[in-house]
Amino acid sequence: GAGVSQTPSNKVTEKGKYVELRCDPISGHTALYWYRQSLGQGPEFLIYFQGTGAADDSGLPNDRFFAVRPEGSVSTLKIQRTERGDSAVYLCASSLVGLAGGPIEQFFGPGTRLTVL
């Protein structure tokens, strides 16, 4: 079946602009995650959805970042007043929910490379 897809694959914007990044998770996966990866680093957690609600948004760096998942499937990460430091690859992942809260692997999309000029 189809994996996690993300659009656009690349986004170039100017400082101060607003951007939206989209994630389509694997069908049936109730858990969805957003990560951000800077060059030469591992992914850093931003936010986790269980269904429609944000169960953990502790990784969002500030209030310019916001994410929604209104119908429990597709999610949009929104960044207001972009800054050059926001440039990174934004990765989305989805997963099933493990039994009794146990560990579960996450399936990652190819990412959106955001460049803020």
Next chain:
Amino acid sequence: SQQGEEDPQALSIQEGENATMNCSYKTSINNLQWYRQNSGRGLVHLILIRSNEREKHSGRLRVTLDTSKKSSSLLITASRAADTASYFCATGLMDTGRRALTFGSGTRLQVQP
């Protein structure tokens, strides 16, 4: 912030040789996972080891976990050029209400044909 640190940061070997990568982490964990990433894009899950397990195998992969030392190792045997990628360890915390993974900074593996 990164939870773990991989060692070495970069590794270059010849095809057929074994590659060993190490990961250290800081807090108590529920599980540890290894992922591979090609071309700086999507990550692919390789293997998951729970905190009550000490060793796990999957094909040419062998993972060990030492919770007393807060460390793990990934061994790739009989490496191939196609194994060239970055490898990351990722930890899941004891608090299962927090399902986010915390990644290390990765090891860049280059397998020379």
